[in-house]
Amino acid sequence: MIVLVILLFFFSFFFPAMASGRSNGSFTPASTRNREKLDSGLPYDSNCIVDELDWFDSISGSGRQLKTFYDKTGVQPFIVLLKYHPELVTEPQMEAYAQEYYEENIDNEATFLYMYFAEEDQDNEVGYMCYVNGKQVDSVMDAEAVNILWGYLDRDWYSTMSTDELFENAFTKTAETIMTKSRTKIDVVFAAVVGIVIIAVTTVMNTRRRHERTKET
Numbered sequence: 724m725i726v727l728v729i730l731l732f733f734f735s736f737f738f739p740a741m742a743s744g745r746s747n748g749s750f751t752p753a754s755t756r757n758r759e760k761l762d763s764g765l766p767y768d769s770n771c772i773v774d775e776l777d778w779f780d781s782i783s784g785s786g787r788q789l790k791t792f793y794d795k796t797g798v799q800p801f802i803v804l805l806k807y808h809p810e811l812v813t814e815p816q817m818e819a820y821a822q823e824y825y826e827e828n829i830d831n832e833a834t835f836l837y838m839y840f841a842e843e844d845q846d847n848e849v850g851y852m853c854y855v856n857g858k859q860v861d862s863v864m865d866a867e868a869v870n871i872l873w874g875y876l877d878r879d880w881y882s883t884m885s886t887d888e889l890f891e892n893a894f895t896k897t898a899e900t901i902m903t904k905s906r907t908k909i910d911v912v913f914a915a916v917v918g919i920v921i922i923a924v925t926t927v928m929n930t931r932r933r934h935e936r937t938k939e940t
Contacts, residue, residue, distance in 0.1 A: 758902055761859060776841055800835055821838040
């Protein structure tokens with residue numbers, strides 16, 4: 724019991740620091756739930772990037788690379804980088820535009836649409852990002868999964884990566900993270916408790932055997 728109390732105390736203070744979203748200023752994502760790969764029956768479409776900003780070096784090449792995300796999640800990615808639209812001022816307006824874009828340009832419900840709205844000074848100001856899930860996608864790209872994608876993009880946005888590398892890496896890393904459940908605080912404490920119980924039972928059994936052998940002698 725003393726050991727158990729010490730372990731619970733240890734994990735209550737130490738493990739939150741391990742599992743936090745940021746550690747020493749770097750993004751360290753964690754997935755806390757199991758996700759099943761989506762089986763939509765649709766083949767992968769590499770023609771999944773629209774770039775009005777001319778930021779991608781190779782749209783076709785990046786489109787092929789994004790298949791890694793599809794292979795792991797079953798979700799079709801679709802990236803749209805829009806030039807500055809002065810009539811789209813508020814976030815609700817931009818999100819409504821993205822929803823309308825999905826309905827008019829994507830003919831299935833198994834696609835995750837990422838849309839970027841550039842500012843007027845597109846090279847020096849970061850624009851607005853939003854997403855639209857197809858009806859089949861919510862079980863994979865839930866709020867936690869989307870936040871993980873945002874985290875990877877935010878982490879590398881000002882890095883030396885090219886636009887191609889930025890999105891290829893963000894989608895690949897997101898798929899790897901969200902499709903692998905991370906160990907949570909509860910998982911670790913539960914494992915520790917089970918270990919203690921096993922040790923305690925083993926100790927009791929060994930003590931009983933020794934006691935029985937003593938009685939026999």
